[in-house]
Amino acid sequence: MEFTVQYLSFYAVQVDHESDTKQYSHYQTLDTDAFEKSPLSSFLEGELKKIVKRKAQHHPNSDAAPTKIGRFVAEPGHPLSSNPNYNLFQRALTADSVAAFQKESEAFVKTYLQTSAVRGGVFLVCKAVPKKYYSDLFLFVLKCDFQENVATLADSKTLIKKVERAITTKNMKSIQYPHMIEEGMVEQAEVKIHQSSHARYFEDFLPYVEYGDSMPQILRTQVQTIMEEHAEEAFAHSVEERNAFTEKIELWASSETRELQEQFSTHEVMEASAQIAEHAPDASTRMKLGDTDIKVPIAEFGETVHLAKLGDRYMLLVEADQVQFDKHVSPIEFLKPEDVQTVFERIKAKSLSVQQ
16 A cells, blocks of 8 residues: 655654653655655655554553553543543644644644653654545654664755664654554554554553453453352352462463363363354463373363373373375374374373383
8 A cells, every 4th residue: 555645744852861852853855746856755665565564463462561551441331532632633734734744743743751661762743645545644743763883963954864874763762643454444542553662652642542462361361250259159168279279260360371170071171162262263371281282172172172181191182084295294193093093002001101
């Protein structure tokens, strides 16, 4: 998707950590013609397209996911215009002159200077329209950190000629508003951020935007809730047993490495898994049987994936209509599978010989 830049404001942020001073300098605010003639045009060539195409999930697979979708917070019954961050973006999107856009873009850089993770660099605020969908307006906020070996900036006329050695689009932080669900479809209540650093630049920058919990956190919370509900029912007549179980669950929740608890029946686990799969159909869990790592879709547990014991040994059974292999060739590809009962008997016999 190609964009036409309507306005772009260019700022330099200076931070002196010794004196704890933070300041910015406005270099230029450009309209379409000035932008296309400036070195910024080639510097940002393809970047806006890349930002829009970058995939993000409402519930990412990791808490540390670099790209996230945030939603403007509004009290029930109140419009989005009650959110200060939403208003900040709307004012910039509706600015219709260089002077008006400069005024609104300065609100972004001033807000950024108040964040705890602020760093020196170039701060860009850009209003653009897709060449294909003229009715959609987008605002991009871009932050490029300075390279440590460069300490000087160009003057307000030459801009990039000297700055290009000091900044790069690599690891550039970005905000895109509104979030584009797919080409031609946007969500005005959502914003997409990208920050490839451990420092949460834009989460701090936008305090009135909330982000969906990661899938691991959702699973942990749902499982803990299910366990607590189970405790209320199973130990309704014994406060002591209920407290002991609750303490056990708290230890489980805080542990990085967890072992099989052997607490619920297969039917109970299937019911709990169905509750999770209803909200997160693609949810999966990783387990380790001995030295073998396995990723299991939660929705398939008890259906095509079964965890069982034979004596004191654990086994995972997986049903499938076919077996496929990756590019790494092995003799297993030529196996004629045995009947499952034959396998069970061999495992049982091996277990008995170990005991003897």
